[in-house]
Amino acid sequence: MSGSLLQRISRLLFIDNDRCPVCKKVLFDKEAYLCETCLKNLPVNAGPVCSRCGRPVLTHETVLCKSCKSGLNRHFDQGYVWLRYEEAAEQIAAGFKFRHQKTLADWAGRQMAAGLMEQPWIKEIEALIPVPLHPNRLAERGYNQSAHLARGLSLALRERGLEIAVDGDSLKRVVDTPHQVGQSADFRQQNVKNVFRAVCPEHLQGKRVALVDDVMTTGATLDNCAAALEEAGAEKVSIITFAATVG
Numbered sequence: 001m002s003g004s005l006l007q008r009i010s011r012l013l014f015i016d017n018d019r020c021p022v023c024k025k026v027l028f029d030k031e032a033y034l035c036e037t038c039l040k041n042l043p044v045n046a047g048p049v050c051s052r053c054g055r056p057v058l059t060h061e062t063v064l065c066k067s068c069k070s071g072l073n074r075h076f077d078q079g080y081v082w083l084r085y086e087e088a089a090e091q092i093a094a095g096f097k098f099r100h101q102k103t104l105a106d107w108a109g110r111q112m113a114a115g116l117m118e119q120p121w122i123k124e125i126e127a128l129i130p131v132p133l134h135p136n137r138l139a140e141r142g143y144n145q146s147a148h149l150a151r152g153l154s155l156a157l158r159e160r161g162l163e164i165a166v167d168g169d170s171l172k173r174v175v176d177t178p179h180q181v182g183q184s185a186d187f188r189q190q191n192v193k194n195v196f197r198a199v200c201p202e203h204l205q206g207k208r209v210a211l212v213d214d215v216m217t218t219g220a221t222l223d224n225c226a227a228a229l230e231e232a233g234a235e236k237v238s239i240i241t242f243a244a245t246v247g
Contacts, residue, residue: 021095021104022088033107034092043084044115045244053219054079055244065247073219075226076211079239080119082112085215089243093215096145105145105214108242109152116153117160121238124208127167128154128240131213131225132196134176144168149242150212167209170200170232171225196225198232205233216244 050065175195
């Protein structure tokens with residue numbers, strides 16, 4: 001049987017999210033994005049967390065993660081992280097970043113809402129601002145995964161009675177920087193310095209906003225985004241992240 005015929009049959013039999021991104025098991029439910037086993041075993045960030053950025057830390061005795069303790073993250077006030085960046089979270093993030101599974105990001109955003117509702121500061125937030133891609137990267141990928149995370153999150157919060165719109169216009173990435181995967185903390189900090197700009201300051205004056213991003217490693221990208229928003233007049237900046245490494 002030819003490859004093209006197999007592809008046509010696959011499109012008829014299976015839905016777009018035809019396999020679990022973690023274990024690759026075939027999915028037959030159009031509402032499912034992970035198999036039941038992988039969904040049950042997701043590395044939810046339920047242990048001790050950094051009091052500033054929300055990333056997982058090793059012990060309850062640690063108040064701040066290494067990055068926040070070093071003063072790297074100083075422009076945002078508080079944060080929430082849904083998953084520890086372990087194998088399952090890595091596979092999901094790879095799906096919506098590199099495998100064109102943008103609806104997987106919408107799904108992930110919806111899943112983040114329940115835990116976020118437990119954060120007392122979420123009710124103060126007036127807008128969700130996705131970390132922007134440079135136009136070159138956006139053209140290459142075809143979509144911004146952080147915008148899809150924010151969209152799914154906004155919809156799920158609305159279902160819970162909390163109306164927070166997505167603002168994808170007030171922050172832009174004006175420098176096309178190289179990928180940061182595998183790079184040091186110093187490189188990451190310099191790589192994103194002065195690459196973000198708030199372009200609609202009138203939308204930000206006196207507002208309390210939350211940045212939405214996919215994966216936090218050192219926090220340098222989010223910190224530089226927050227600095228641009230603060231400079232434009234935002235009163236307070238929080239962060240919401242799909243997953244983060246242990247700090």
